[in-house]
Every structure is written in C-alpha cells, then in structure tokens.
Amino acid sequence: MATKTLALIIFTLVHLCFPLAKSVEFNFPAVFNFGDSNSDTGGLVSSGIETINPPYGQSYFKIPSGRYSDGRLIVDFLMDAMDLPFLNSYLDSIGAPSFRKGCNFAAAGSTVLPATATSVSPFSFGLQVSQFGRFKAKTLELLAKGRKFSKYIPTEDVFSKGLYMFDIGQNDVAGAFYSKTFDQIIASIPTILLEFENGIKYLYDQGARNFWIHNTGPLGCLTQNVLKFGTDPSKLDEQGCVSAHNQAAKLFNLQLHALSKKLQGQYSDTNFTYVDIFSIKSNLIANYSKYGFEQPIMACCGYGGPPLNYDFRISCGQTKILNGTSVTAKGCTDSTDYISWDGIHYTEAANQFVSSQILTGKYSDPPFSDKMPFVLKLKF
Ligand SMILES: *[C@@H]1O[C@H](CO)[C@@H](O)[C@H](O)[C@H]1NC(C)=O
Ligand SMILES: *[C@@H]1O[C@H](CO)[C@@H](O)[C@H](O)[C@H]1NC(C)=O
Ligand SMILES: *[C@@H]1O[C@H](CO)[C@@H](O)[C@H](O)[C@H]1NC(C)=O
DSSP states (O other): OHHHHHHHHHHHHHHHTSOOSSOOOOOOSOEEEEESTTSOSSHHHHHTSOOOOTTTTTTTTSSOTTOSSSSOOHHHHHHHHTTOOOOOBTTOOSSOOOOTTEEEOOOTTOOSSOOOTTOSOSOOHHHHHHHHHHHHHHHHHHHTTOSTTTTTSOOTTHHHHSEEEEEOOHHHHHHHTTTSOHHHHHHHHHHHHHHHHHHHHHHHHTTOOEEEEEOOOOGGGSHHHHHHHOSSGGGBOTTSOBHHHHHHHHHHHHHHHHHHHHHHHHOTTOEEEEEOHHHHHHHHHHTGGGGTOSEEEEESSBSSOTTTOOOTTSOTTOEEEETTEEEEOBOOSOGGGEEESSSSSBOHHHHHHHHHHHTTSTTEESOOOOSSOGGGGOOO
C-alpha cells in the first residue's frame, strides 16, 4: 500500500515537471456521462436487469453501489478532481437523487450499436442519448415552474457549459469476437463509429459543446478474454494478452481519434478532448510491478484459482452448485495488488492509477495541464 502510493506520487511528480503548453481547463459545472460498465454508477442495477452482490463495492462504498468494481470508477475519480459529487444514474428513482451537477446515462453491457434481443443491456448509445433529450426537456419544464426543484436539477446554462463524457465501444468490439471473424470486426468499425457520430451530433444540436472521449482499453488483457481466446499460447502477446483483441481495439481507437478530430474541425465552437485510455492501461499492465501491483491479469474476485481465477459459470459474488458442491466466487485478500477486479472490470486501485494518469493531461489530445496538483487529492 505505502509503496504503491509512493511509486504513484513519484511517477506523477516526474510528469508534472513537464507542463504542456496548449490546455483545456479541467473544470466544469456539471458532467453528462454516456457509456458501459466502465462508467456505470448504478444504471443497469437501477433498471432491475441485474443485481450486484458483495464483495462488489467493499473497498470504498461498503455496499455494491451499482458499480462493477470493488470501489470507485474512473468517472468517480474525475468527478472528485473537479470537486463535483459522484454522478447519479438517470435510472435512479429512489432516495431523491440530485442531478444538479450532472447525470449518468451509462449502463453496464451497453454497446454503441443498437441493442438486439440477446444484448445484456437495452441501453445502447442511441437510447442513452435520447434519455438525455428527455432529461433536458424535463429539466427545462421544471425550471419554468420556479425554484422548487433547484436542489435536484441543473440550471439551463449547464447544458452548454457542462462536460459530455463518453466511454463506450468495448462491448461492440470485444463482444463481436464471440460471433465474428477478425476481418468482419475490423470491417464493422466504421458502422459503429457512424452511430457514435450521430449521437454526438444530436447532443451538439441539444447545446453540448465540451466533449471528452475515452478510447477503449486493451481488451485482450481482460481475464475473461484471455481464458476464452488465449488457450493457444501463440495467440498471446508478451504481456499475456490476446493479440487480436488488442489489435482490434487499436484499430477502433485510431478511427475514434480521427472522428474526434473531424468533429472538432466541423464544429469550431466546441472542445473535443480524446483520451488515450488504451496507452494508460497497457502501460499499467506491462509495468505493473513498477506501479505497486502484483497481478496484471488474474482476477481478484472469481473462482478457479491461478493463473486466471476466472470461471464463466460463476461470476464474482455468486454462489452456485458446481459438480454437486456449493462454491462461491470470492474476493482476494488485498484487491490493491490486482488490476482486474472480476475478470472484466478493473479494481479501484487500478482505476485510481488510470485516473491519475488521465489527469497528467499527457494522454489527451489536445493535451491539458491541470492547474491544481491533483496528487494532493490522492486518498489511499
Ligand atoms: C473551448 O473552446 C473555446 C474556443 O472554441 C474556448 O474559448 C474555451 O475556453 C474552451 N473551453 C474550455 C473549457 O476550455
Ligand atoms: C513500460 O515501461 C517502459 C519504461 O518506462 C516503457 O518504455 C514502456 O513503453 C512501458 N510499456 C507500455 C506498454 O507502456
Ligand atoms: C467436476 O468433475 C469433473 C469430473 O470429476 C472434473 O473433471 C472437473 O474438474 C470438476 N469441476 C469442478 C469445477 O470441480
């Protein structure tokens, strides 16, 4: 724990010594987020489609909290860095959720492309974007009634001044490997990104001006994909990740980056920031021990033990009868030693590392430098 904090602080300080010239200030009055489980703060669970059991949430919230991790997600750390509260999900209906500082439309399992009958989540990108449309219309309707709801809803200016964040595409790319060839997957990327572009354009027409796009991670390093697609060692790279998945993710990201540049060129009154999550996560997995981690691929919470501790029949927190014996997919002793929480999602410790790297600004295009040394805000 202490060594990890020290490693992270030293690493971060080194990068702080090289401030970047051109910068977007990381300071917004509200955030509207769209995505999948990487940034779902309770959407899919609130919809009733899925439940999450302990030990999810154990490291921070002490309850599962609707997040697919043992604690905070990247979006939580970024909200913290902006001094904003954690985002409520659009689908939260209990406990008087406040959307004054933004709203989260992300739901686990969501794809950019429209959902099909077999999709985990019906809340694909187009639907999340139309939920935003409804959110904005309803907000304006309530604002017209006076100040009665001011605790719960944003002011009108927030729709143009707020930050629109995106972290979606992982399920489109990784999911396709179950039914398509590599070439078919690569050929489908422009179709996925056209759908993404249509959503962005809709948001622009609704007044959005600040866009913040996370690219997709090294999908071939996810425990689940290593187990399913990496049984033949020739399919793995030197990090032990499935090469084809990482290659597809890279090609997706190249086109996503180009789209971000194209939209920035098309709309001169906007700020598009493209964030290279792939490089941050690849660096973490390749150099895990330097950053204080012990397990780059094996899941902390799962069943089966080393080398992967992952079993498709039983997911983290579940108890099932396998071979006539009742077994539970349990959490590891210290999740801060692991990058993978449940074989698909990152641990809070890994999410904190990724967030600290995002906040250096050096993985963004255009780059930015946060005026506040965020290193002071680390809460290990
Ligand atoms: C966004 O870009 C505009 C120019 O298009 C600039 O004036 C503004 O300061 C930028 N906003 C932020 C938050 O960086
Ligand atoms: C791992 O760290 C080395 C040394 O800092 C760096 O050159 C390399 O690019 C890193 N690996 C990845 C995949 O980022
Ligand atoms: C179940 O039993 C079979 C046959 O005895 C064995 O090969 C297999 O490894 C067992 N699976 C588990 C999960 O224990």
